[in-house]
Amino acid sequence: xxxxxxxxxxxxxxxxxxxxxxxxxxxxxxxxAPAPEPAGDSSLVLAARxxxxxxxxxxxxxxxxxxxxxxxxxxxxxxxDDLVQDVFLRALPRLRDLRDxxxxxxxxxxxxxxxxxxxxxxxxxxxxxxxSLPEVEAELPASDTAPDAEAAAILAFVRSLPETYRxxxxxxxxxxxxxxxxxxxxxxxPGSVRVNLHRGMQxxxxxLHQASIGSGLEADSSSxxxxxxxxKNLLRRGNQP
Amino acid sequence: MKDDYLWDGSGEPDPEIQKLxxxxxxxxxxxxxxxxxxxxxxxxxxxxxxxxxxxxxxxxAAATAAVLFIAAFGILRWSQKPGTTSEPGWDVESVAGTPxxxxxxxxxxxxxxxxxxxxxxxxxxxxxANISIADIGTVNVEANTRLRLVAGxxxxxxxxxxxxxxxxxxxxxxxxxxxxxxxxxxxxLGCSYTLEVDDSGAGLLRTKLGWVGFKLDGREAFIPAGxxxxxxxxxxxxxxxxxxxxxxxxAALSKFDFGASTPExxxxxxxxxxxxSRQRDAxxxxxxxxxxxxxxxxxxxxxxxxxxxxxxxxxxxxxLGLDQKMLDLWxxxxxxxxxxxxxxxxxxxSQAKS
Numbered sequence: 001x002x003x004x005x006x007x008x009x010x011x012x013x014x015x016x017x018x019x020x021x022x023x024x025x026x027x028x029x030x031x032x033a034p035a036p037e038p039a040g041d042s043s044l045v046l047a048a049r050x051x052x053x054x055x056x057x058x059x060x061x062x063x064x065x066x067x068x069x070x071x072x073x074x075x076x077x078x079x080x081d082d083l084v085q086d087v088f089l090r091a092l093p094r095l096r097d098l099r100d101x102x103x104x105x106x107x108x109x110x111x112x113x114x115x116x117x118x119x120x121x122x123x124x125x126x127x128x129x130x131x132s133l134p135e136v137e138a139e140l141p142a143s144d145t146a147p148d149a150e151a152a153a154i155l156a157f158v159r160s161l162p163e164t165y166r167x168x169x170x171x172x173x174x175x176x177x178x179x180x181x182x183x184x185x186x187x188x189x190p191g192s193v194r195v196n197l198h199r200g201m202q203x204x205x206x207x208l209h210q211a212s213i214g215s216g217l218e219a220d221s222s223s224x225x226x227x228x229x230x231x232k233n234l235l236r237r238g239n240q241p
Numbered sequence: 242m243k244d245d246y247l248w249d250g251s252g253e254p255d256p257e258i259q260k261l262x263x264x265x266x267x268x269x270x271x272x273x274x275x276x277x278x279x280x281x282x283x284x285x286x287x288x289x290x291x292x293x294x295x296x297x298x299x300x301x302a303a304a305t306a307a308v309l310f311i312a313a314f315g316i317l318r319w320s321q322k323p324g325t326t327s328e329p330g331w332d333v334e335s336v337a338g339t340p341x342x343x344x345x346x347x348x349x350x351x352x353x354x355x356x357x358x359x360x361x362x363x364x365x366x367x368x369x370a371n372i373s374i375a376d377i378g379t380v381n382v383e384a385n386t387r388l389r390l391v392a393g394x395x396x397x398x399x400x401x402x403x404x405x406x407x408x409x410x411x412x413x414x415x416x417x418x419x420x421x422x423x424x425x426x427x428x429x430l431g432c433s434y435t436l437e438v439d440d441s442g443a444g445l446l447r448t449k450l451g452w453v454g455f456k457l458d459g460r461e462a463f464i465p466a467g468x469x470x471x472x473x474x475x476x477x478x479x480x481x482x483x484x485x486x487x488x489x490x491x492a493a494l495s496k497f498d499f500g501a502s503t504p505e506x507x508x509x510x511x512x513x514x515x516x517x518s519r520q521r522d523a524x525x526x527x528x529x530x531x532x533x534x535x536x537x538x539x540x541x542x543x544x545x546x547x548x549x550x551x552x553x554x555x556x557x558x559x560x561l562g563l564d565q566k567m568l569d570l571w572x573x574x575x576x577x578x579x580x581x582x583x584x585x586x587x588x589x590x591s592q593a594k595s
Contacts, residue, residue, distance in 0.1 A: 068270035083270050097396055097414075107414060114412035117433065117450050152262045159264075162576035172247070173258070174265045179248040191570070192579050195552060197247050199576070205257065 045101040048092075059202045060088055063105065066185045069171040073159060074116035083119065087112050106187030157207050165200030171196055303461035330355035331390060333375045338368025340382070357444075361389045364405065374398060377418055378411035378429075391421065402444075406437045425472040434464075442474040447484070452578055457480075465577045468524060471501050480532060482525045488518040494525065504534070511537060516542040523548040523575050530562055549574050 041062070047055035067087050073081045091108050098107050158173070160164050171177045171186075179197055183190040271437035288515040312368040332353040339346040341363045347354045356372065357393050364370055364386045372380040377398050382388065386405020392398065396415065403420040411418045420531050423442030423494030427434070430452035438444045446455055447463045454463040457477035464470045479498035481545060482491060490513075518526050526545045533541055538561050547550075550576050551560070558565040569580035 001382070064272065068272075077268055084270070084272060099396065110414050111412075114414075117414045118410075120450070126576060148267065151267050154261060154264050164573075164576055164578055173261050174268050176262070176266075178250055187581075188505060188579055189581050191554070192308045192573050192581060193250060193571060195581075198244060199574070201247055201258070206260075226475060 041104045042101045044093060045104050049095045056088075056092060059108075060114070063108055063185065064088075065103070065169060065175040065177060066182075067108060069175040069177070070109060070112045070167055071116055072155075072174060073163070073167040073170045074113070075119050077155070083115060087115050090115065097189060103187060105185045109186050109239065154208070158204060159201055160201055164196065165196050168193055169195035169200040169204065216223065270392065286499050323594075324355055330357035330360070331372050331393060332356075333362060334371050334373070336369040336371050336381070337384075339369040340364045340368045346439060356390050357440060360392050361387060363387045368583065374413075378409060380410075381408040383407065402436060402438050404440055406435065408435050409433060418509070422472065424474040425455050425457040425478045428456065430454055444472040446470050446472070463572070463580075465524065471495065472497065480525055480528045482523055486519075486522060486525070487517060490522065491566040493517070498532075509539065510543075515540060515567065518544060520548045524577060527568075527572055529559060529573060530568065535561070545571070 001141050041156075044055045044058045048059060051197070064084060066079060068084050071083050071087070073200075075083060087108065091111055094111075098104065160166075161169065168182060168188075171182045172179065177185070179193050180190060182188070183193045186193075188196075247256045247258055247492070261474060269310060276577060293306055296578050313418045315444045316384050327386055333340070333347075334353050335347055335349045336351065337349070340427040341350045342345075342354055342356050343360050345354070354374070362372070362382065364371060364384050369384055370382040374380070374393070376590055378398050380400070380411070383406035386407065387403040388405070388407065389403070390399075391399045396414070396417045398418045399421065400407075400419075401476065403423070409418070409420070409429065410433040411429045413429070416428060420427040420429075420435065422438050422444045424438075424444055425446075427436055427446055433450045434448045435451050436444060436446050446453060448466050450466050452466075453464045455472065456462055456479040457472070459530065460477040462478040462481045464469045464481045465557065466484075467483055469484050471479040475508055476499060480494055486494075491514035492511045497507055497514060501507040511529070514529070523545060526541060526548060529541045530538060538558075542557055542560050549571070551557075551563045551571050555567045560571070574581045
């Protein structure tokens with residue numbers, strides 16, 4: 001499997017691997033054709049089923065960002081890392097139940113979404129994240145630096161988007177996955193991913209711009225209001241660090 | 242094209258997106274792969290491999306074969322008895338009163354009992370129960386409920402709810418947990434939901450989280466969180482709606498689905514539904530596309546196009562002809578989930594059923 005950087009993005013972690021066919025650019029048209037299986041997933045799944053630790057590690061390396069992103073779209077950021085490991089540990093003994101080994105990505109994505117649901121069932125806050133900007137805003141660090149506060153505020157806005165859009169946008173903007181990669185990993189059609197990215201980004205821009213002129217959040221503390229305001233104004237300011 | 246940068250990072254960089262990437266990078270996955278200590282270093286040899294590899298005499302082989310034959314015969318006879326199970330059952334506990342599995346009542350202090358395949362769980366007006374299904378989820382069973390375990394294991398977990406109310410919290414893979422009712426089949430797509438069935442067989446499904454698919458004989462409904470869908474015997478699932486829709490909207494929808502006795506009445510209710518629909522009610526209007534007569538489909542198309550413009554790749558003629566791909570594309574525009582997920586699990590589920 002070749003390794004490398006997606007041209008123009010340059011935001012993959014050092015050492016991360018990218019399948020060669022993720023470079024394809026011919027899937028831009030809206031299509032319902034399912035995304036192809038990432039090369040080698042089947043053999044990794046089969047080997048992992050047989051107890052091959054390295055193979056399961058390979059699946060982790062390929063899918064950890066996706067799992068992380070799906071969780072980040074649904075649960076508090078502080079709990080996401082633990083849940084990522086939990087998802088893989090839950091998936092491991094159930095690999096034998098995976099009927100179509102080529103569908104590992106959609107399979108573990110579903111496990112991840114259900115784990116996020118379970119998180120709220122366990123914490124008795126079932127409807128908390130969905131369209132709940134104030135709660136997400138509660139993650140804003142009270143005395144953090146301005147960039148961190150901005151980041152938290154922006155994440156809050158992303159997470160206020162409809163579920164489909166926020167998941168795809170987080171995979172793109174936070175995890176650094178490209179549209180074709182998101183399609184391949186999640187099993188969504190490239191057309192759907194493209195639509196989700198485009199419409200999600202459109203809604204996010206609107207929200208950020210609307211917020212920057214004073215509508216929107218009702219934070220409890222002034223520090224959070226200030227932090228949120230910094231985030232809201234991000235798109236109006238220059239590209240400063 | 243500016244959108245290319247959002248799509249795959251190519252083309253002219255979009256400064257706004259770059260800013261967002263920079264800011265949000267702090268939330269990116271940084272963790273290293275954990276030690277998966279629970280994975281076995283080597284696969285356990287299969288049973289037949291252990292048999293072949295072990296050193297045993299012909300006499301021992303013959304004796305073992307005889308024992309296996311007798312055991313298999315016994316299991317076969319046992320499994321053919323009604324009300325017994327050939328597979329491990331699901332754990333059931335009493336939450337209140339004394340529910341019954343078949344004719345055996347069990348109280349709160351009796352601990353967990355098993356609900357086997359083919360067996361029936363009944364709660365009376367004073368009893369409630371909780372079903373735990375390993376790796377699948379839990380089902381809370383309300384009073385005055387009767388359900389059967391139809392199938393369990395191998396990714397196919399199926400209850401039949403004859404009457405009463407259940408609350409399902411499912412974390413299995415989408416499509417692996419289904420509930421038959423007298424008038425529709427609820428297919429879990431990763432969610433929690435409440436399902437009620439009355440004595441006439443009419444049902445009501447309310448999704449709290451995730452998605453549920455409701456289907457009967459090709460008539461299907463996608464029910465996202467916050468939405469409700471009624472079902473009636475011999476009709477199947479009605480049209481789903483968000484539970485914050487106006488009372489008049491819901492009344493018109495109920496008459497349209499189940500109450501109108503003439504085409505004229507149905508048309509009148511349809512006009513009310515379309516006139517009162519909010520943008521959020523695009524969920525309902527999308528479903529109506531496949532539920533109205535061809536002569537009325539144009540008006541539904543026009544209303545939906547006003548609420549959520551059709552995406553590229555969707556034409557009026559295609560929708561009027563109920564082109565499945567176009568319907569799915571438009572559904573994806575509603576922001577309620579991706580239809581391809583449902584199609585994938587629906588295929589898998591249908592294949593497994595047949």
